[in-house]
Amino acid sequence: MRAGLGAVGLAVLAWACAGDPSALPAPSIVSVEPATLPVNAKDQDVTVRFDARYGVAVDYGARTVEARMGSGRVWVDDKEATVTRFDPEGVAIATVPRGLGAGAHAIRLRLDDGREAVAERALTLRPPGQEIIDPPLLEDGGVLIETDAGPIHGGFDGGVDTEDGGVQVDGGPGPDVPMREGDITGFSFDDIEGTRVSRTSFAITVHAQGPRAGDFQGSLELYASRGNVTPAKIGPCIGGLCLGFVALDAPAGNVRLSARDSFGATGESNTFRLEPYKE
Structure with missing residues (x-):
C-alpha cells in the first residue's frame, strides 16, 4: 500500500460574495504527525491538520451558492511534494520528497488561491539507524505531606492552633505530572x-x-x-x-x-x- 503525506483539515466556508482571496484569513497548520521520520525512507507519510476558510459566490437571481474551494499543493522546505489526492474539504495526500537531509524541516501548504500556511520545524528527519526514543517517565517522588516537626524549643509545647484552617487535602497530581497506567480507564x-x-x-x-x-x-x-x-x-x-x-x-x-x-x-x-x- 502506497503511503503519502496526508493533510487533514477543518474546512470552513466564509461567506464572501466578492470571492477575493485577500479578504479571507490565511490557513493555519494545527499539527503534523508523525513528527519524526527516517531520512530518505520510501513512501513515508505524515498527517497535517489545518484550518482554512473558503469563499463562496452567491447568485441571487438564480438562487445558487457556489463554493470556491479549489485544490492545493504541499512542500517540505523548498521541495514540492507530489500530491496524489487533495480534498478541499480537508484531506490531501502527497509523497514526501526524497533527498532531504537529517534535521528539522518546515511543512508548507498552499491553496490554489495563493494563501499559504507554514509550520516551521514541523518534521524531523533522523539519520539512518537512529531509532525514535520516547523520553522516560519521571519518577514520582510521592506526595509531600506537611507534618508537625515537634516543638521548636525544648520543653515548649506548641499546643493546638485555634485558628487552624482545617486539614490540608492533597488535590492530586496536576496536568504536568506524567500519566501512569490506570490514570485513564x-x-x-x-x-x-x-x-x-x-x-x-x-x-x-x-x-x-x-x-x-x-x-x-x-x-x-x-x-x-x-x-x-x-x-x-x-x-x-x-x-x-x-x-x-x-x-x-x-x-x-x-x-x-x-x-x-x-x-x-x-x-x-x-x-x-x-x-x-x-x-
Missing part, C-alpha cells in the same frame, strides 16, 4: 450519526475517562472493525478531549471505530453504516 466516542461514505473524511470526537481524564494530552491509535482508517492516530488531545477528521476504506456495510492509548486503555464508537465511494 477508557475512552468514549460521541455518536457517529447517519451514513458515511468510504474514503471520505468525517469528524470524530473522543473523550478520555478515568481519575485524570481532564489531564489527558496524549494521542490515540485508531482501528476499524473492517477495512482501514486514515489517519491511524489522532492527537494530541486537549484536556481529555480528542478531535479529528478520519476516512475509512472498506466495503459497504456496518462498521465501528476503536481508540487506544499508549497504556492500552480502549474505547469503541457506536456501529454506523458505510456506503461505497463513487468516482
